[in-house]
Amino acid sequence: MTNNKTVNGCFGLMVCISSQVWADEPLSDIEKIRINGQQRAQPGAYISASQGWVDGQELTDRPMLRTGEMLEFIPGMMVTQHSGSGKANQYFLRGFNLDHGTDFAVHVDGMPVNMRSHGHGQGYSDLNFVIPETVASLNYFKGTYYAAIGDFSGAGGAQFALKNELSRNQVSATLGEDNYQRYLVLNQLDVGQGKLLGAGEFQVYDGPWTDISEDIDKKNALLRYVSGLAGGELSVTAMAYDNQWNSADQIPSRAVGQGLIDQLGSLDTTVGGESSRYSLSAQFTDDAWQASGYIIDTELTLFSNFTYFLENPELGDQFEQRDDRVIYGSDVSYTYAMAGSDNTITSGFQWRYDDIDEVGLYPTVNRQRTGVTRQDAISSASYAGYIQANLFVTDKLNLTLGGRYDYIDVDVDSVLPANSGTDTDSMFNLKGALKYQLTDTATMFVNYGQGFHSNDARGAVIQVDPVTGEDATTAPLLVRSEGMETGINWTDNQRFNVSAALWHLSLDSELVYVGDAGFTEPSRPSSRTGVEASAYYWLGHHWNLDAEAAWTNARFDDNVEGEGDYIDGTVPVVVSAGVSWFEHSDRQGVSATLRVRYLSSRIVESTDTVSAPSTFLLNAQLGYQAADWQVALEVLNLLDRDAHDIDYFYASRLPGEPAQGVEDLHYHPVEPRTARVTVSYFY
Numbered sequence: 001m002t003n004n005k006t007v008n009g010c011f012g013l014m015v016c017i018s019s020q021v022w023a024d025e026p027l028s029d030i031e032k033i034r035i036n037g038q039q040r041a042q043p044g045a046y047i048s049a050s051q052g053w054v055d056g057q058e059l060t061d062r063p064m065l066r067t068g069e070m071l072e073f074i075p076g077m078m079v080t081q082h083s084g085s086g087k088a089n090q091y092f093l094r095g096f097n098l099d100h101g102t103d104f105a106v107h108v109d110g111m112p113v114n115m116r117s118h119g120h121g122q123g124y125s126d127l128n129f130v131i132p133e134t135v136a137s138l139n140y141f142k143g144t145y146y147a148a149i150g151d152f153s154g155a156g157g158a159q160f161a162l163k164n165e166l167s168r169n170q171v172s173a174t175l176g177e178d179n180y181q182r183y184l185v186l187n188q189l190d191v192g193q194g195k196l197l198g199a200g201e202f203q204v205y206d207g208p209w210t211d212i213s214e215d216i217d218k219k220n221a222l223l224r225y226v227s228g229l230a231g232g233e234l235s236v237t238a239m240a241y242d243n244q245w246n247s248a249d250q251i252p253s254r255a256v257g258q259g260l261i262d263q264l265g266s267l268d269t270t271v272g273g274e275s276s277r278y279s280l281s282a283q284f285t286d287d288a289w290q291a292s293g294y295i296i297d298t299e300l301t302l303f304s305n306f307t308y309f310l311e312n313p314e315l316g317d318q319f320e321q322r323d324d325r326v327i328y329g330s331d332v333s334y335t336y337a338m339a340g341s342d343n344t345i346t347s348g349f350q351w352r353y354d355d356i357d358e359v360g361l362y363p364t365v366n367r368q369r370t371g372v373t374r375q376d377a378i379s380s381a382s383y384a385g386y387i388q389a390n391l392f393v394t395d396k397l398n399l400t401l402g403g404r405y406d407y408i409d410v411d412v413d414s415v416l417p418a419n420s421g422t423d424t425d426s427m428f429n430l431k432g433a434l435k436y437q438l439t440d441t442a443t444m445f446v447n448y449g450q451g452f453h454s455n456d457a458r459g460a461v462i463q464v465d466p467v468t469g470e471d472a473t474t475a476p477l478l479v480r481s482e483g484m485e486t487g488i489n490w491t492d493n494q495r496f497n498v499s500a501a502l503w504h505l506s507l508d509s510e511l512v513y514v515g516d517a518g519f520t521e522p523s524r525p526s527s528r529t530g531v532e533a534s535a536y537y538w539l540g541h542h543w544n545l546d547a548e549a550a551w552t553n554a555r556f557d558d559n560v561e562g563e564g565d566y567i568d569g570t571v572p573v574v575v576s577a578g579v580s581w582f583e584h585s586d587r588q589g590v591s592a593t594l595r596v597r598y599l600s601s602r603i604v605e606s607t608d609t610v611s612a613p614s615t616f617l618l619n620a621q622l623g624y625q626a627a628d629w630q631v632a633l634e635v636l637n638l639l640d641r642d643a644h645d646i647d648y649f650y651a652s653r654l655p656g657e658p659a660q661g662v663e664d665l666h667y668h669p670v671e672p673r674t675a676r677v678t679v680s681y682f683y
Helices: 029-032 056-061 067-073 253-257
Strands: 051-055 078-080 090-093 105-110 135-142 156-162 170-176 180-191 194-205 216-229 232-246 270-287 289-304 319-337 344-365 375-390 396-412 421-437 444-456 478-491 495-508 511-514 520-524 526-539 543-556 573-582 591-598 617-626 629-636 644-652 662-669 674-682
Touching: 051 056, 056 067, 056 135, 067 078, 067 135, 090 526, 253 662, 421 478
Parallel strands: 105 156
Antiparallel strands: 051 135, 078 090, 135 156, 170 180, 170 674, 180 194, 194 216, 216 232, 232 270, 270 289, 289 319, 319 344, 344 375, 375 396, 396 421, 421 444, 444 478, 478 495, 495 526, 511 520, 526 543, 543 573, 573 591, 591 617, 617 629, 629 674, 644 662
């Protein structure tokens, strides 16, 4: 078995997918230059054309407006925002408006990011606590074919790995328009037999809004110790995040058209929030074992107003969403390598317990509570076991078979006894994949898998019906998804890498955003079919090109009188492309990057009779790097496009309008053209 190295990458979007290089011979010159990271993996570890790997260096080389845009390195993924910068981003992938993470499972250094039964929305996934410069790599998995990924993985998942070692220490300062300031410190020390890594990030930003200042006050800190242990590697990591902000929420189109506010204005200038996250985690890995454990303490207080005076004509519709929880968990897996072959069997166990002290919804005026809509304490425990076998049937044919069993137990203790209750649910899901080496440069994949997402416990617990006295439940606790895919990867491992996939996904129940309440609810069964393609090309030592495109057809499966079959929030077409140039092959000297992102008109209601505008943005970066310092200029929204980050269609009420409100397109504008300069010193 020639398993020394696996490398498959591209500049702009470093992708490591299943047609990898397994070779003892040295890399060619162009590979040394263009591939900034390597990943160790067992043969057969990548089982679909929709898996990939991004080197951490690339995450900081591309111009980005927000931290969550690191996920845009995943082909077909788009990241936007519908409110203040301190909130979790809005994610779009494979025809999903994933809201803040409902069907895309994200982990950072073994810790789950998605929040069950969260105050703002099921699966809430906030990446603001991550310092991009501390990320070693991003692994992503689209589809339902991977036994190790469980809840919230209908569309796929992503795993961020943190750095175990710094190539050099760094101090950076970024200054930009609208009082944008970001300061970063990275430092490493030798301590005992290991290394101690420290990182700190501080950011303030007022934003371009005409009626409010975002007044962002974001602080991040990381302390990580890495050492050898028992032939493997142990890391212990402490992370701290604190943020507060004011929100420029989504606005109704008619308010702009009537001159009540301008494009960057706000109707309620008192909304915003604060959030914190503190964690302690540990990971151990060797050739066979992977084990992690974590404790996470996180809070969110969020004030929003999406309907203005629809529900309360006198005081307004502002509300507070509150979430305060501690999460405990662990993940242990063992990989058995069969003697005399490359065949492997991986088995694992996962445990997670969410101790939610308060999850609540309260009507407010100027951030002051005027009542209680709902207030609960929730305990949610889940247990999962899985097994996956990677078998080489022939030298060219690889078969992967897997299975996963999940069990979840929830208990809701509400201030309103009628809302209290308990429930349990379990589900077994099968996974399978075939990979065939067509030629030395082309690999074909066929995949099938079942997955699931959990619903909010508050809508799924078993309650006693006050009329009949019988047990009743409003929604299932676990909802199955089923996916299949065929794809191909073609690469010479030096100059080009091309992938394409045709996929289908069906869900027993859709999670849909409710505009007038600010949360999601389970809805109708649905199906999605799509095509994705990505291509990366290296032109010598100076030019690099990449392009990704995705098309999706998403529909509800059932017929409901008065409703259409289009799925709200779907973005049928997503395109991302970029070109980069380096003066020298070692990245010294001048460099330039130009990137474009396009989102087609979104589906905003089920009959598709209301049209939302498409979004086209161009970002640019110009830099100069010397031996121990670097300067970079970022220009975001280079063409100063008047576009929308996101669109919704629902009823809201402005002063003087009828009691039932007016159905209208509500949107969050993209930020105008803005420039930022970063100066970094390395030592």
